[in-house]
Amino acid sequence: MEDCLDELATNIKKKCKTLLPLSSKCSIYKIPRNLRKINEQSYTPSLISIGPFHRGDPKLEPMEERKLRYLQKFIQRNADRDLEDYLSAIMKWEKEARDCYLATIRLSSIEFTEMLVLDGCFTIEFFLTWHGTCIDPTDRIFHRPALNQAILRDLKLLENQVPFFVLEILYNIASEDNEKAPSILKVTYECIIGLGKVPKHFKKTKILHLVDFLRTVKHVNQLFKISYEDQHLEFPDGISELYESGVTLKVDKDDKFLNINFENGVLHIPELMLENHTESQLRNLVAFEQCHYPRESFVVDYVLFLDSLIYDRKDVEVLVNHGIILNSPGSSEDVYRLFSNISKGTTYSRVTFYYADVCRSLNDYCGTPWNRWKAILRQDYFSNPWSMISTIAAVVLLFLTVIQTYYDIVQLRY
Structure with missing residues (x-):
C-alpha cells in the first residue's frame, strides 16, 4: 500500500513540475461556458481570426490571404523599414504577449510572432483604411460595406484579440518618420467610435486590448460608495x-x-x-x-x-x-x-x-x-391641451355650481 502511495505521489509531483508559471497580466480570456451557452454566436468571429483562440478555424481561412495583402500595404507606409524590423521588434515582447492570454498558447516562438505581426498589422491597416481618403480599387473589404462592418464586429470580440501594446509597437515603427501621423489611440478611436477627440482619461489609462478600449470609452469616472x-x-x-x-x-x-x-x-x-x-x-x-x-x-x-x-x-x-x-x-x-x-x-x-x-x-x-397623485393629475387630466381645458372647465363649472347652490340655500332661508 505504501509503495502505491509513493508511486502516486511521484506521478503527481512530476505533473506539477510540468505546469507553466501563471501570470498576473492576463487580460484576454476564453468566454466562460455559462455565458457562451446562452448565445454562442455573439462571441464567435464570423469572418476573421485575430489572436490564437480561433486560429486555424477552416471557416475563417479565406481571410488569411487578405491579411497578407494588408500586411504588404502596411509595411509600405515606411520605406525605411522592412518586414524583419517588425518581426524583430515583436519577438522581443513575446513573453509579455503570451502572459496576456489566459490559456496556454501551444505555438512555437516563430508561429506566435508571425501571428502577432500578421494580425496586428492587419488590424492597424484596417483602421487606417477605414478613414482613408482614397481606397485601393482592388480592395475586397472596403468596396463591400457589409464585409467591413462584419470585420469591425469581429475585432470587438474578447476571444479575438492581440494585446494593444503590440498594435502600438507596430504602428510606431510604421509612423516613426511621419510627424503629422495621429496617435494609435486617435486612429483606433475614429474607427471604433467615430470622429472626435479622444477622452482625456485615456492618457492616464493603460489599454489592454480593443474590448478594454471600448469599455474605457464608456467608462464614467465615479468612485463607488461602499456601505x-x-x-x-x-x-x-x-x-x-x-x-x-x-x-x-x-x-x-x-x-x-x-x-x-x-x-x-x-x-x-x-x-x-x-x-x-x-x-x-x-x-x-x-x-x-x-x-x-x-x-x-x-x-x-x-x-x-x-x-x-x-x-x-x-x-x-x-x-x-x-x-x-x-x-x-x-x-x-x-x-x-x-x-x-x-x-x-x-x-x-x-x-x-x-x-x-x-x-x-x-x-x-x-x-x-x-408624487403618485401628481402623476395621475398630469397624465390623466393635463396630458394634452384639450384634456387640460376640459379639466379646468369642469373645475370652474363645479365651482360655479357650488356657489349657485350656496346662494339658493341662502335665499331659501330668508
Whole structure:
C-alpha cells in the first residue's frame, strides 16, 4: 500500500513540475461556458481570426490571404523599414504577449510572432483604411460595406484579440518618420467610435486590448460608495410603473451610455442605439468584466439596471417613445428578450453596484403618495391641451355650481 502511495505521489509531483508559471497580466480570456451557452454566436468571429483562440478555424481561412495583402500595404507606409524590423521588434515582447492570454498558447516562438505581426498589422491597416481618403480599387473589404462592418464586429470580440501594446509597437515603427501621423489611440478611436477627440482619461489609462478600449470609452469616472446599506439593494419597478408614479424621463445625448442619474424627479438616461451588432458588443463587454473587473463591473451593472426597468413590452415602448432606445432591431418583445438574456449567467456585487444610489432614490421617490397623485393629475387630466381645458372647465363649472347652490340655500332661508 505504501509503495502505491509513493508511486502516486511521484506521478503527481512530476505533473506539477510540468505546469507553466501563471501570470498576473492576463487580460484576454476564453468566454466562460455559462455565458457562451446562452448565445454562442455573439462571441464567435464570423469572418476573421485575430489572436490564437480561433486560429486555424477552416471557416475563417479565406481571410488569411487578405491579411497578407494588408500586411504588404502596411509595411509600405515606411520605406525605411522592412518586414524583419517588425518581426524583430515583436519577438522581443513575446513573453509579455503570451502572459496576456489566459490559456496556454501551444505555438512555437516563430508561429506566435508571425501571428502577432500578421494580425496586428492587419488590424492597424484596417483602421487606417477605414478613414482613408482614397481606397485601393482592388480592395475586397472596403468596396463591400457589409464585409467591413462584419470585420469591425469581429475585432470587438474578447476571444479575438492581440494585446494593444503590440498594435502600438507596430504602428510606431510604421509612423516613426511621419510627424503629422495621429496617435494609435486617435486612429483606433475614429474607427471604433467615430470622429472626435479622444477622452482625456485615456492618457492616464493603460489599454489592454480593443474590448478594454471600448469599455474605457464608456467608462464614467465615479468612485463607488461602499456601505453596509448597499448590501440590501432593491431594484426599482419597471419603467412604465415608474412613469405612472411620477418619474419624468429625459434622454441625454451622452456618448457615455453608463451615465444614468436621478434627481428632482427626473431620470436621465443616455440614448442607446440598437444596431445589428449591439448585442454582441454588450455581451463581450459583460464577459470581459466578469473575467477581469469583477469589482468594477460598470457594464454588467448597466445591463442589470436596464433589465430591471424592462419587465415587458410596455416598458420597451415607453423607452422608445422617449427616444432612449433608438433603431430597435425588431419588435418590443425582441428588445425585452435582448436585455433579459444578456443579464443571464452574470454575477454582480450588491456592495459596489454602480447604480445603487439611483435605485434607492427611485424607490424613495415612488414610495411617496404625493408624487403618485401628481402623476395621475398630469397624465390623466393635463396630458394634452384639450384634456387640460376640459379639466379646468369642469373645475370652474363645479365651482360655479357650488356657489349657485350656496346662494339658493341662502335665499331659501330668508
